[in-house]
Amino acid sequence: MYCVKCGVRLDDSLDRCPLCGTPVWRPDAQTPDSPASYSRLYPVRNHAARIADAAVLTVLLAIAALISLIYCLRNYGAAAWSGYVMLGIATAYVIFVLPLWLRHPNPVVLIPIAHAAIGGYLLYISCRTGGGWFLSFAFPLVCLSALLLTGCTALFRYVRGRRLYITGGALLAIGGFSMLMEFFAHLTFGTPMFHWSLYVVSGCGLAGIFFVLSGFIRPLHAWMERKFFV
Numbered sequence: 001m002y003c004v005k006c007g008v009r010l011d012d013s014l015d016r017c018p019l020c021g022t023p024v025w026r027p028d029a030q031t032p033d034s035p036a037s038y039s040r041l042y043p044v045r046n047h048a049a050r051i052a053d054a055a056v057l058t059v060l061l062a063i064a065a066l067i068s069l070i071y072c073l074r075n076y077g078a079a080a081w082s083g084y085v086m087l088g089i090a091t092a093y094v095i096f097v098l099p100l101w102l103r104h105p106n107p108v109v110l111i112p113i114a115h116a117a118i119g120g121y122l123l124y125i126s127c128r129t130g131g132g133w134f135l136s137f138a139f140p141l142v143c144l145s146a147l148l149l150t151g152c153t154a155l156f157r158y159v160r161g162r163r164l165y166i167t168g169g170a171l172l173a174i175g176g177f178s179m180l181m182e183f184f185a186h187l188t189f190g191t192p193m194f195h196w197s198l199y200v201v202s203g204c205g206l207a208g209i210f211f212v213l214s215g216f217i218r219p220l221h222a223w224m225e226r227k228f229f230v
Helices: 047-076 082-101 107-129 134-158 163-189 197-216 218-228
Strands: none
Touching (some): 082 107
């Protein structure tokens, strides 16, 4: 058992950390009818306050989108560049404001929704600019990013006691994703292959291997657990 504030290893008989004086949090001793002992250290915002924030942001973003549309209609007689602004605002709304409306937002569900919004925005830009790069570049990368982030989030959220392995695997997957990003850019835009992705693969690969090995080596595992709570 470790202190939730400073990470010092604690004896089971202690009620407070001898180093920083923080009350010991015992999750097994909590009951559904009693508030958690750590609530005073990490207060949770009221849902009503989050709803108020979401409402204010909704109004502000709607005003910004409306202003851009009115400006383009009055000066160009068409939506013109306001389409980019309005869809960009809509994408930001889905990513940042939509979770505020939910009492218990689940990132495993919200991450694919956010990527769908990003994909729709990129599709609009591709169609308006006539680039033809959406299907060969943006679409596969958005799908792979959604799978990677959703999978890692689900593992961190639902799998207990394997965070070192999950973190190592996630770092290795990020390295592979960077190489795929450069590959699709090479196919679509003719950019040189292995120009920058090898640096990412090397850095993420070394860090990923370190985290995976930390799960096997007990002293290193204990140090990582005490230092980073993983």
